[in-house]
Each structure stands twice: as C-alpha cells, then as structure tokens.
Amino acid sequence: MKIHEKYIKRCIEIAKNGLGTTAPNPMVGCVIVHNDIIIGESYTSPYGGSHAEVNAINSVKNKSLIKEATLYVTLEPCSHFGKTPPCSNLIIEHQIPNVIIGCQDDNEKVA
Numbered sequence: 001m002k003i004h005e006k007y008i009k010r011c012i013e014i015a016k017n018g019l020g021t022t023a024p025n026p027m028v029g030c031v032i033v034h035n036d037i038i039i040g041e042s043y044t045s046p047y048g049g050s051h052a053e054v055n056a057i058n059s060v061k062n063k064s065l066i067k068e069a070t071l072y073v074t075l076e077p078c079s080h081f082g083k084t085p086p087c088s089n090l091i092i093e094h095q096i097p098n099v100i101i102g103c104q105d106d107n108e109k110v111a
C-alpha cells in the first residue's frame with residue numbers, strides 16, 4: 001500500500017465517527033502526519049461544530065511540528081465562511097506545507 005493511501009484510509013475510518021451527526025455537512029476525517037507518525041487526527045463535529053481539519057489541528061500536542069507535517073483529509077478543505085470559518089485559512093495560518101485530499105469538493109462555494 002502506498003503511503004498516501006494508508007493515511008487516506010485512516011481518514012476514512014475516522015470520518016465514520018461522525019455518522020448520523022454531521023448532516024447537511026459531509027462526514028470528513030483528517031490526520032496530520034510528521035515523519036510518518038500521526039501527530040493529530042479527528043473528524044467533523046456534529047452540525048454547526050468544527051470541521052475535521054480544525055479538530056485535527058487542535059489535537060496536535062506539539063504545534064511546532066505542524067510546519068513540517070502533511071495534512072491528509074478525505075474532502076478538499078472548505079474555503080468559504082458558513083457556520084464556521086474556512087479550514088483553508090487555518091491550514092495557511094499554521095503553515096502546513098503539504099495537503100493531500102481524498103476527493104475534491106463539488107460545492108461551488110469551495111472552488
């Protein structure tokens with residue numbers, strides 16, 4: 001199994017924790033990897049709460065590692081304001097150098 005597949009599969013597993021609670025938002029999982037070690041992971045909170053990327057970033061104990069990490073997420077990070085601020089802004093703010101997505105978001109607000 002290729003390394004990106006390994007972490008995207010983990011994201012999918014984590015996303016399932018949001019089953020039945022995230023609608024109308026999709027279930028999303030996110031892991032943050034530094035030197036092939038998962039340093040943070042989470043999934044989308046119930047509707048109106050934080051997205052998976054926010055929860056995963058918040059779960060990282062040593063935030064200094066984030067600047068050298070790769071963020072894996074099942075769905076392209078949002079780039080618009082809704083009930084929560086854009087995840088893409090937070091990723092930029094934390095200077096995460098690599099983002100690997102499982103699939104693009106077809107929501108026209110994201111493009």
